[in-house]
Amino acid sequence: MFFNNKISFLSLLIYLIPASLIVGILITEILIFTIFIFFIYYCIVNKNFSYFKSNYFKSFMIIYLFLILNSIFSKDIFLSLKVAIPYIRYGILSLAIWLALEENKNFLKHFRYFLVLPIGLLIFDGFIQYLFGYNIVGYSTQSSRLSSFFFDEWILGSFVQKFFPLLIFVLFSSYATSKYSYFKLCFLFLGYLIVFFSGERAAFYLLSFYFVLILIPLFFIYNKINKFFYFFLPILFLFFLFSPIKDRVFLLNPETNLKKSIISFYKSNYDTYLKTSVRIFSDHKIIGSGIKTYRVLCKKYYDIDPVKSCSTHPHNYYIQVLAESGIVGIFILLIVLLYLVINYIRLISRGRYYVKQNYFNIIIISGLIVFLWPFATTGSLFNNFISIILFFNFGFLVKNINSKKVRNII
Numbered sequence: 001m002f003f004n005n006k007i008s009f010l011s012l013l014i015y016l017i018p019a020s021l022i023v024g025i026l027i028t029e030i031l032i033f034t035i036f037i038f039f040i041y042y043c044i045v046n047k048n049f050s051y052f053k054s055n056y057f058k059s060f061m062i063i064y065l066f067l068i069l070n071s072i073f074s075k076d077i078f079l080s081l082k083v084a085i086p087y088i089r090y091g092i093l094s095l096a097i098w099l100a101l102e103e104n105k106n107f108l109k110h111f112r113y114f115l116v117l118p119i120g121l122l123i124f125d126g127f128i129q130y131l132f133g134y135n136i137v138g139y140s141t142q143s144s145r146l147s148s149f150f151f152d153e154w155i156l157g158s159f160v161q162k163f164f165p166l167l168i169f170v171l172f173s174s175y176a177t178s179k180y181s182y183f184k185l186c187f188l189f190l191g192y193l194i195v196f197f198s199g200e201r202a203a204f205y206l207l208s209f210y211f212v213l214i215l216i217p218l219f220f221i222y223n224k225i226n227k228f229f230y231f232f233l234p235i236l237f238l239f240f241l242f243s244p245i246k247d248r249v250f251l252l253n254p255e256t257n258l259k260k261s262i263i264s265f266y267k268s269n270y271d272t273y274l275k276t277s278v279r280i281f282s283d284h285k286i287i288g289s290g291i292k293t294y295r296v297l298c299k300k301y302y303d304i305d306p307v308k309s310c311s312t313h314p315h316n317y318y319i320q321v322l323a324e325s326g327i328v329g330i331f332i333l334l335i336v337l338l339y340l341v342i343n344y345i346r347l348i349s350r351g352r353y354y355v356k357q358n359y360f361n362i363i364i365i366s367g368l369i370v371f372l373w374p375f376a377t378t379g380s381l382f383n384n385f386i387s388i389i390l391f392f393n394f395g396f397l398v399k400n401i402n403s404k405k406v407r408n409i410i
Helices: 008-014 017-023 025-045 053-073 076-105 107-132 156-172 183-196 201-218 223-242 258-269 271-283 294-301 317-348 353-357 359-371 384-401
Strands: none
Touching: 008 025, 008 076, 017 025, 017 156, 017 384, 025 076, 025 384, 053 076, 053 317, 053 353, 076 107, 076 317, 076 384, 107 156, 156 183, 156 201, 156 359, 156 384, 183 201, 201 317, 201 359, 258 271, 271 294, 271 317, 294 317, 294 359, 317 353, 317 359, 353 359, 359 384
16 A cells, blocks of 8 residues: 555655654664655656745755854864754655645544554553563663663653654544544543653653643633543542652652752752853854764863763753854744744634634644743754654644645644
């Protein structure tokens, strides 16, 4: 079925990306490279260059060219260029998703299975690991945190959180059956719980923030949403109350109050990264020190803290961009965030009918706002794992904002 035509084959490559991220990033990179080549070939053969003329791709190319310029003047040119030159594959990934959504009428119908099944397996395996101390293949974390099939990488909660917008969409879009609504809500509820049980504070806080953003407009539209919360909120409270991992997630310490716990946590982990990043920025204000160079330059600032000054990145997108991309980079990132926030406010402020007609936009834009939220600990913005998920989500948004016909999504 998937090999009958070119678009079906492209769709299959895209379907496999979420599962491939669980199996291993090398497989994902092979898929991304194949999608890149296939998309360029398809556009040339069909003489269809409209995707490259879109405002999205023009904006992406501005960012791409800046990253190349940033890398040329980097303090470690090879390290930066190694990331910057192939960065274009992420922009093409978004365009390829747009193309597949536009040309393959069954894309979402099939993608639903390729997304729900691997995430469902992660949720199931995560609960097994939480209850018994090891997952279904016998891997034990030797910790209160969960990793499931990511093994020694603590990214289970982050992975589920970042794919949650697409998970909600494929479960409740107009392409999905209207049956089993409560079963689907229970599935999302279990996903939320596994993010909590994973012990990843940032992922749990960001997912909670995401729910606030998408539920604000729904409370005024659907009574079912209110009934769902009346039923599940007490259950959720009991889980949080009796979970042994609550102390880690909520930074609870019986010997001190919450405010002091938060301050102590921040100073012990991230204060030096911020100070080091500011020092790097002060020496490279305009275009930064070069992407991926924090790990190199932090060694020059051991006077801040010889033990804690260095890491592969400063654990916050905005602090990282400030140090590595300077004023220009932080300006671009803030413009992207501001664009998303303005569009979110515009979408939810136009009345009930408009919200219903554009709820897909709200789902994805809210997810991207949370993805790029500045007040959270994060991975590296230029990490391939994070970049792939980011631009994977952007692909769905780009298609929808360029769609000529508005659909009633929910």
